[in-house]
Amino acid sequence: AQKVTQAQTEISVVEKEDVTLDCVYETRDTTYYLFWYKQPPSGELVFLIRRNSFDEQNEISGRYSWNFQKSTSSFNFTITASQVVDSAVYFCALSEIAGSNYKLTFGKGTLLTVNP
Amino acid sequence: GAVVSQHPSRVICKSGTSVKIECRSLDFQATTMFWYRQFPKQSLMLMATSNEGSKATYEQGVEKDKFLINHASLTLSTLTVTSAHPEDSSFYICSARDRQGFTEAFFGQGTRLTVV
Numbered sequence: 001a002q003k004v005t006q007a008q009t010e011i012s013v014v015e016k017e018d019v020t021l022d023c024v025y026e027t028r029d030t031t032y033y034l035f036w037y038k039q040p041p042s043g044e045l046v047f048l049i050r051r052n053s054f055d056e057q058n059e060i061s062g063r064y065s066w067n068f069q070k071s072t073s074s075f076n077f078t079i080t081a082s083q084v085v086d087s088a089v090y091f092c093a094l095s096e097i098a099g100s101n102y103k104l105t106f107g108k109g110t111l112l113t114v115n116p
Numbered sequence: 117g118a119v120v121s122q123h124p125s126r127v128i129c130k131s132g133t134s135v136k137i138e139c140r141s142l143d144f145q146a147t148t149m150f151w152y153r154q155f156p157k158q159s160l161m162l163m164a165t166s167n168e169g170s171k172a173t174y175e176q177g178v179e180k181d182k183f184l185i186n187h188a189s190l191t192l193s194t195l196t197v198t199s200a201h202p203e204d205s206s207f208y209i210c211s212a213r214d215r216q217g218f219t220e221a222f223f224g225q226g227t228r229l230t231v232v
Contacts, residue, residue: 037223043207045160045223091159095221102213103150104221108159 002027004094006107013082014115021077021110023092029053033095034068034075035104040088048090051075082114118144120212122224129200129231137195137227139210145190146212150221151183154207166193200231 003026013019025034036048049059051068059066063080079086092107119142129135139149147168152160164185166172172185182204184196193212197204209226 043209043226043228045209045211045226047222102148102221103162103165104160104211105162106159111157 002029002094002096002105004092004105004107006090006092006110008110009108010111010113012113012115015084016081017114018078018080019082019112019114021079021090021092021112023075023077023107025073025075025092025094027094027096029096031097033097033102035093035095036066036075036077037091037093038088039091039109045091048077079112082112084114084116087112087114118142118212118214118222120146120210120222120224122210122227124227125225126228127230129229131201131231132199134196134198135200135229137197137208137210137229139193139195139212139224141191141212141214141222144212144214146193146214147190148213149187149193150211150213151185151193151195152209152211154209154226156207160209163195197229200229202231205229205231 005024032053034051038046056068065078067076089109089111091109093104095102095104121140123138149166151163153163154160162175163178164172164174166185166187168187168190174180187193207228211221211223213221
């Protein structure tokens with residue numbers, strides 16, 4: 001069975017600080033996808049990134065960066081120079097592939113609060 | 117990215133009545149749609165997977181007679197909460213996958229259901 005663990009329930013930082021959100025996953029599949037989503041107070045889920053299990057290259061998108069370490073089953077997310085608008089709940093998710101319609105298993109989420 | 121529209125965004129209904137929530141893919145054809153439920157400050161729990169033209173597959177513990185899912189076309193899936201009770205109050209969110217096989221699932225805006 002798949003499992004996604006986001007050990008940090010809540011994180012509070014001051015604007016301009018860097019912050020890393022941790023994600024550890026478990027799966028028996030050799031091929032899978034990992035995702036990060038942002039959920040602002042309005043409730044919608046905003047897609048941030050998808051990573052294929054075969055691609056361990058780290059990715060940077062503006063102030064966002066992701067560190068995929070297959071050896072430790074981790075897919076951590078770093079926000080550099082955080083801003084108040086980054087305040088939201090962030091979910092890490094795992095998608096199995098084989099015969100599953102690619103359904104997502106979500107972690108419990110990390111509430112990030114960025115204070116001015 | 118692709119757009120998924122969910123309606124209504126908020127609904128209040130009386131106990132014992134039924135409520136229908138619509139999930140539409142606006143600019144792509146979705147062979148598979150997913151319905152999630154989210155309790156306050158908790159993660160998204162998959163309720164069911166619906167494939168166009170066939171019966172939905174419900175997750176363990178989800179009452180199929182309580183939560184009726186219909187996926188009659190490639191752009192529309194509906195979730196009907198029948199004989200709603202206050203414990204059904206929750207945030208319901210759908211997602212849809214493109215029939216072309218992209219692994220990213222796009223999410224609707226969510227529906228906050230309150231049963232009084």
